Amino acid sequence: MENTNNITEFILLGLSQNKKIKNLCFLLFLFCYIAIWMGNVLIMISITCSQLIDQPMYFFLNYLALSDLCYASTVTPELVTDLLKERNTVSYASCMDQLFAMHFFGSIEVFILTAMAYDHYVAIYRPLHYVVVMSRPRCNVAVTACCSGVFLHSFVQCLLITTLHFCGPSVMDHYFCDVFPLLELACTDTHRAAILVVTNSGMMGLVVFVVVLLSYVLILYTIRAYPPESCRKALSTCSSHVMVVVLLFVPVLFIYIRPEATFPEDKVFALFYTIIDPMFNPLIYMLRNMEMKDAMRKICCQKSFLIGRHLI
Numbered sequence: 686m687e688n689t690n691n692i693t694e695f696i697l698l699g700l701s702q703n704k705k706i707k708n709l710c711f712l713l714f715l716f717c718y719i720a721i722w723m724g725n726v727l728i729m730i731s732i733t734c735s736q737l738i739d740q741p742m743y744f745f746l747n748y749l750a751l752s753d754l755c756y757a758s759t760v761t762p763e764l765v766t767d768l769l770k771e772r773n774t775v776s777y778a779s780c781m782d783q784l785f786a787m788h789f790f791g792s793i794e795v796f797i798l799t800a801m802a803y804d805h806y807v808a809i810y811r812p813l814h815y816v817v818v819m820s821r822p823r824c825n826v827a828v829t830a831c832c833s834g835v836f837l838h839s840f841v842q843c844l845l846i847t848t849l850h851f852c853g854p855s856v857m858d859h860y861f862c863d864v865f866p867l868l869e870l871a872c873t874d875t876h877r878a879a880i881l882v883v884t885n886s887g888m889m890g891l892v893v894f895v896v897v898l899l900s901y902v903l904i905l906y907t908i909r910a911y912p913p914e915s916c917r918k919a920l921s922t923c924s925s926h927v928m929v930v931v932l933l934f935v936p937v938l939f940i941y942i943r944p945e946a947t948f949p950e951d952k953v954f955a956l957f958y959t960i961i962d963p964m965f966n967p968l969i970y971m972l973r974n975m976e977m978k979d980a981m982r983k984i985c986c987q988k989s990f991l992i993g994r995h996l997i
Contacts, residue, residue, distance in 0.1 A: 724967030753963035792835035887942035
């Protein structure tokens, strides 16, 4: 998008100006990014190379792992390299690209989690209709509709920022380009823009969060009559998803549901949905899901067998 402002770049203050803290954060977030890659790639390989890909839950989990990987990659590599620099700058065009990518992949994750909650709801609340409701063509349509909707959402966010005028200063108290920190730097009145952001991001997140929680209230109400073994299995599967949902939605709502205002704590909360959530999602699903454990075990055994045959 064309820049008609006096500002050609933004200065990012990052997480801290303290050299020791920056060095510690560099090691920590480098480890986190490696863990994000390893965990999510392992999830995708285990699902794609096994029969789990035929199940709607794991079909969506595969897309969740991919969106986590892309989402974290829009921020973490730049954050890690910026921690080694004295002065961190980002061009106007790169800032808009990052803003679009952040909201695009982040929103995909939100709607994939919603689709997974619906899958759990149908499996438990309407088991006789599950095969028809969650057929592969319908899952593909859901993913396509999700991508189309979040593209529009992200485009609106970027279009909103490009209509604003920036004349300086260009110092942003954050470690990546986001809507509210950019609104603070605008030289024009941003009250209407802030309301649109709250409506477009905050309210959307709140509605989805409430819908997901309601679906699990219905699930809990339904499984209370199940045999103990079936009830434990259903609770184990759903609890993993609830942990992921809470880990993502709580910090997102803290940032986007309030009126235009930024706090120093925003950067800490942003770490949860940009780095911590993509890192912990694979761990939660791998450690709490027996089917995922079995799939990974089979993949590792097959790989060991092939390596052994190759050496022989």
